[in-house]
Amino acid sequence: MSASGDGPSVLAEALTKKFGDFTAVDHLDLRIEKGQVVGFLGPNGAGKSTTIRMLCGLLLPTSGQASVAGFDVGREPEAVREHIGYMSQKFSLYGDLTVQENLRFFGGIYRVRKAEFAERMRFAISMAGLEGRQNALVNTLAGGWKQRLALGCAILHRPPVLFLDEPTSGVEPEARRQFWDLIHDLAAEHVTILVSTHYMDEAEYCNQVALIDRGKLIALGTPSELRGHRLSGRLYELRCSPLGGALKALTGVPGVVEASIFGDRLHVVLADSGPAESDIQRLLGEHGIEADLPRRIVPSLEDVFVQLVSRGEEHRVTS
Amino acid sequence: MNLRRLLAMAIKEALQVWRDPRSLAVALLMPVMQMAILGYGVSLDIKHVPLCVYNQENSQQSRAVVDRFVSSGWFSVSHVITRYSGIRRAMDRGECIAAIVIPVNFSRTLAATGSAPVQAIFDATDVNTTNIALGYAQGVVAQADADITAQWDAAHDVQPSLVGQVQLDPTVWFNETLDSRYFIIPGVVAVILALVGAQLTSLTISREWERGTMEQLISTPISALEVMLGKLIPYFLIGLFDAAFCLAAAIFWFGVPFRGDLATLFVTTALFNLVVLGIGYLISVRIRSQLGASQIALMVTMLPTTLLSGYTFPIDQMPAPIQALTYIVYPRYYVTILRGIFLKGSGLSDLAGPMIGLSLYAAGIIWLAARAFRKRL
Numbered sequence: 001m002s003a004s005g006d007g008p009s010v011l012a013e014a015l016t017k018k019f020g021d022f023t024a025v026d027h028l029d030l031r032i033e034k035g036q037v038v039g040f041l042g043p044n045g046a047g048k049s050t051t052i053r054m055l056c057g058l059l060l061p062t063s064g065q066a067s068v069a070g071f072d073v074g075r076e077p078e079a080v081r082e083h084i085g086y087m088s089q090k091f092s093l094y095g096d097l098t099v100q101e102n103l104r105f106f107g108g109i110y111r112v113r114k115a116e117f118a119e120r121m122r123f124a125i126s127m128a129g130l131e132g133r134q135n136a137l138v139n140t141l142a143g144g145w146k147q148r149l150a151l152g153c154a155i156l157h158r159p160p161v162l163f164l165d166e167p168t169s170g171v172e173p174e175a176r177r178q179f180w181d182l183i184h185d186l187a188a189e190h191v192t193i194l195v196s197t198h199y200m201d202e203a204e205y206c207n208q209v210a211l212i213d214r215g216k217l218i219a220l221g222t223p224s225e226l227r228g229h230r231l232s233g234r235l236y237e238l239r240c241s242p243l244g245g246a247l248k249a250l251t252g253v254p255g256v257v258e259a260s261i262f263g264d265r266l267h268v269v270l271a272d273s274g275p276a277e278s279d280i281q282r283l284l285g286e287h288g289i290e291a292d293l294p295r296r297i298v299p300s301l302e303d304v305f306v307q308l309v310s311r312g313e314e315h316r317v318t319s
Numbered sequence: 320m321n322l323r324r325l326l327a328m329a330i331k332e333a334l335q336v337w338r339d340p341r342s343l344a345v346a347l348l349m350p351v352m353q354m355a356i357l358g359y360g361v362s363l364d365i366k367h368v369p370l371c372v373y374n375q376e377n378s379q380q381s382r383a384v385v386d387r388f389v390s391s392g393w394f395s396v397s398h399v400i401t402r403y404s405g406i407r408r409a410m411d412r413g414e415c416i417a418a419i420v421i422p423v424n425f426s427r428t429l430a431a432t433g434s435a436p437v438q439a440i441f442d443a444t445d446v447n448t449t450n451i452a453l454g455y456a457q458g459v460v461a462q463a464d465a466d467i468t469a470q471w472d473a474a475h476d477v478q479p480s481l482v483g484q485v486q487l488d489p490t491v492w493f494n495e496t497l498d499s500r501y502f503i504i505p506g507v508v509a510v511i512l513a514l515v516g517a518q519l520t521s522l523t524i525s526r527e528w529e530r531g532t533m534e535q536l537i538s539t540p541i542s543a544l545e546v547m548l549g550k551l552i553p554y555f556l557i558g559l560f561d562a563a564f565c566l567a568a569a570i571f572w573f574g575v576p577f578r579g580d581l582a583t584l585f586v587t588t589a590l591f592n593l594v595v596l597g598i599g600y601l602i603s604v605r606i607r608s609q610l611g612a613s614q615i616a617l618m619v620t621m622l623p624t625t626l627l628s629g630y631t632f633p634i635d636q637m638p639a640p641i642q643a644l645t646y647i648v649y650p651r652y653y654v655t656i657l658r659g660i661f662l663k664g665s666g667l668s669d670l671a672g673p674m675i676g677l678s679l680y681a682a683g684i685i686w687l688a689a690r691a692f693r694k695r696l
Contacts, residue, residue, distance in 0.1 A: 053696060056538050057538075057694075058534065058537060058538060058694075058695060058696045059695065059696055060695065077694070078540050078542070081538060081539055081540040082540045084538070086535070086538035087535075088531070088534040088535055088538070090531045090534070091531070092530075092531045092532045092533075092534050092535035093532070093535065094331065094335065094530075094532055095530070096334075096335055096338045096339065097331065097334055097335070097338075101331070101334060104327070104330075105327050105328075105330070105331045106539070107327075108323050108324060108326060108327025108328075108330075109324050109327050109328070109536075109539045109540070109541050110539060110540070111321065111323055111324065150535075153535075
């Protein structure tokens with residue numbers, strides 16, 4: 001069996017994982033084409049890591065199936081592992097080994113061709129920005145370097161598919177941005193990348209975004225698709241005080257689809273045929289809440305996500 | 320099975336042992352310490368039993384009896400007293416284990432009748448020691464008795480009677496000086512190898528789980544068998560190194576006679592090593608914390624090797640059910656083999672029984688260990 005050249009890099013059908021009574025991943029369907037950078041978004045405990053672990057063959061699915069690079073994760077886990085690179089959520093290189101020793105170890109495990117090995121190692125070291133620190137123990141490196149080195153180890157063998165489980169969590173913003181540059185460099189070489197994150201802003205870097213909540217895939221599309229089509233209604237931002245009181249006042253008002261707090265502001269989605277901006281301001285004023293005139297804004301993915309998640313909740317409540 | 324992966328794993332594991340002070344101490348320091356403590360500390364011979372002497376007569380002849388006790392080497396006089404109560408006091412304080420009392424008319428009775436009583440008193444709180452000391456005392460007195468009888472017979476011109484002239488002429492084989500150290504030290508080597516080997520490998524898988532490196536490792540195409548063999552290679556070499564050290568110390572430092580051949584020693588030691596490493600690895604796969612794994616490894620190696628291997632407690636003297644139990648205790652075979660090689664010069668063919676036992680054990684353990692590790696979270 002060989003990896004299919006034209007098929008999707010990752011294909012999951014009704015993928016389900018239960019831990020006892022708890023369903024961590026619930027009939028998840030996912031299709032990722034070659035060379036795509038797919039952002040896997042969702043709150044903590046949504047099932048992102050469990051899904052990735054199933055796709056890497058680390059966990060057996062309870063039901064459903066998945067294939068990666070054309071290999072079935074349940075039946076051919078070793079073939080899957082030959083074709084993937086994986087970075088787990090927790091840093092998992094050997095801290096008591098040096099940079100070079102870690103690279104040599106993974107190079108040996110992945111059987112990187114001898115002729116290519118020196119060049120791959122140089123590449124990984126320069127990519128991680130660790131020139132001159134080859135002999136430093138990994139434990140002594142700071143977070144950003146550790147993450148980039150882990151990425152370097154995961155791609156030594158040029159895997160066509162890469163799974164990165166929250167690679168940027170706990171890494172400072174500058175290092176996060178650098179990390180995303182690396183991801184795009186890899187994507188330019190046609191590597192398929194599934195990267196999970198709970199930073200909404202990172203989703204903007206992805207070709208496709210998969211939103212997952214409570215084990216269910218609730219949306220899949222490009223960032224602009226999700227922003228444009230998914231939001232039912234017009235999005236407004238307004239400054240008001242107090243925020244909590246405003247939220248309460250707007251809940252249940254006809255024509256107000258959604259209201260939620262974003263930092264020090266309120267985001268309100270109004271139905272297309274709903275109240276005007278001035279109506280909202282007046283309504284809040286009647287409740288003794290000082291408010292500016294709502295300003296129409298382009299929805300961010302976070303807005304979409306909030307609406308999708310709350311819609312899912314309603315759905316679950318009514319069903 | 321891929322040699323490159325095996326090698327990558329072995330090198331990584333060796334580096335980790337090298338940088339882990341605790342593993343290094345277990346690998347290099349523990350054998351030295353154990354060899355010193357067990358080699359010197361454990362001896363079943365009792366020498367210089369403290370003796371309390373109450374010589375009521377204090378004649379030349381009575382002093383000769385006391386001298387016999389001292390010159391035997393088994394006793395040394397700790398107290399010379401002049402009152403009976405002194406014996407009780409010395410024993411209460413634990414200053415003597417045995418006491419002899421020579422009566423006031425000892426030499427006169429001896430001259431008149433050709434025999435005279437000597438009283439010996441023992442502190443039997445430690446039955447084992449007392450039994451041995453009692454044996455020594457009987458030996459000393461029997462020898463004195465024989466000499467005195469011969470003298471008396473000669474002096475009284477009595478033809479020695481033929482009755483009682485059949486003498487036992489003992490020849491002791493294999494441990495000619497009856498030094499219990501020769502018997503114990505090969506067992507000590509087995510104890511050390513079992514302890515060190517299982518301790519080291521008990522950490523190897525649990526360390527990966529504890530440090531979170533396992534998740535990365537099992538996401539790679541390395542097979543479970545490659546993980547096991549790769550990890551065991553460095554520990555196997557450490558085990559052989561420790562074995563060489565312990566065996567050399569046994570021969571050159573403790574002077575245990577070595578009469579067998581090195582090839583037999585090497586083959587059997589390698590087999591034993593496989594068993595203990597396999598047991599440690601098996602524990603490590605099952606128990607995901609290093610502390611727990613090392614505790615259990617200590618238990619399953621320490622208890623059977625010290626109690627049931629026959630290393631100090633002779634298997635022949637155990638009750639039948641316990642004797643049967645020793646057959647499933649792997650160090651039993653190695654202790655038997657080591658004693659055979661060291662003291663008897665036994666070769667592979669002489670040791671076929673325990674060799675088969677040990678080989679079956681090694682095969683079984685490695686089979687279980689190879690199946691135990693699953694590349695799943």
